[in-house]
Amino acid sequence: MRSMTGAGVAHASAEGWRCHVRLASVNHRFLDVVVRLPERLRGREPELRQLVAARLARGRVEVEVAIEPEGDRAVSLALDEAAVEALHQALGTLREKGWIAGELAAGDLLRLPSLLRFGSGDEGWGEGAERLLRDTVTAATDALIAAREAEGERLREALEQRLEAFRALAQRLATRREALRQELLAGLRRRLATLAAEIPVAEERLAQEAALLVERSDVSEELDRLRAHLERFGELLAVTGPVGKQLDFLCQELQREVGTIGAKSRDLATTQDVLAAKLLCEQLREQIQNLE
Structure with a gap:
């Protein structure tokens, strides 16, 4: 797992040339590599952009290259x-x-x-200088990837902590579900019985109406989907490749299920847990925006 933010620097000298390369990346929906080169190297821009892009999946990456002759070749x-x-x-x-x-x-x-x-020494430019340029860009890309992986590991740990908190909330909601269902059913029967005393209604019809109202308030399916999304979320956290977009989609699904549970619930404890779950969703999405 990698973050999209990071930086990598590399220096090298060979064949009478001195090269300095710096890469810096930030969040971006797609991969955007911007290469800044000295005027005499403008023709190498497509090659160097591809050299960096082949190693990354997402993020805006700025590549700055400085290369100049050294020693007697400098002037x-x-x-x-x-x-x-x-x-x-x-x-x-x-x-x-x-x-x-x-x-x-x-x-x-x-x-x-x-x-x-x-x-300025350009007359000595040759295959050795070309190789130095490519190798230094590759080394800087290696350093950038290492930085993004280190930051990605920190993000993974933070996401796992919030995932555990989310699982605990889902478990509390599931534990409370059946008790709430029985309470709701009993309350409806009492109210319908009072209504039946005033307006004659068949007992069977009252039972059907009570069951229908309870069914509309039941969150069993939402909780099942919530647990499935959380399980998949945990699996993706163990993947080494780019998973940022998949995790972001799962967060949207988690928000949808939590919102439905909140809309169907009436008791204070469930409402509080739903609010806590919504906050966790926002925190998860905020951190996921940094993932490749």
């Missing part, structure tokens, strides 16, 4: 030797014709920036 100076040679020959021709005097000096080259090219 390079290149001389356009062909242009300098052509310039030297042209100056020689001018001197032979007597149009200029003197030789070409180093200072003259600095006044001609087109002959010199300063670089």
Whole structure:
């Protein structure tokens, strides 16, 4: 079980390059991977997005990549030797014709920036740098997954505690059900008997009406479904894969059954347990929103 929130960082150096990758994820209904790269790496964005997306199921994930040359490759100076040679020959021709005097000096080259090219080391980009980039993104993704799994384990423990509280409430409701049913039936019979004393009604008809009213107030089916949903909820908490959407659906079903039980119930104790169960449903759903 994984949370959708977490972060992962990785650093690495190889082949004269230094790479830093940071991943951060938050809740999202689906999977949304956003990759931020240096300008020279824009073409690698689809590949890196897929590299991360293949490991995750849900959440908005931001990937930040910084990669730069290190050491002597960090800043390079290149001389356009062909242009300098052509310039030297042209100056020689001018001197032979007597149009200029003197030789070409180093200072003259600095006044001609087109002959010199300063670089940032990109010329050394190759398969080694590509491999470094992929490996560092993979390592950062590993770190993110580890963080999400750790947070997911904490969420699992919190959900299990609330699930146990919910089971206790369901058990109390089930224990009280038959006693309440008998009380309701006895009360209805008393009221119907009083009514029959005033208006002649067949005894059999009174019994049928009493049974019908009790049936409408019975919550046996709702309690059975409630227990089944709670059982399935516990099973999903033991699953290692993505279960957030399934748990969220079960919470909606739990809320529906609890609401029906509350609508059918009239005694104070049941009403209080129903209110407590509704609160547990809200707490469960709030925590489930963080699950992958």
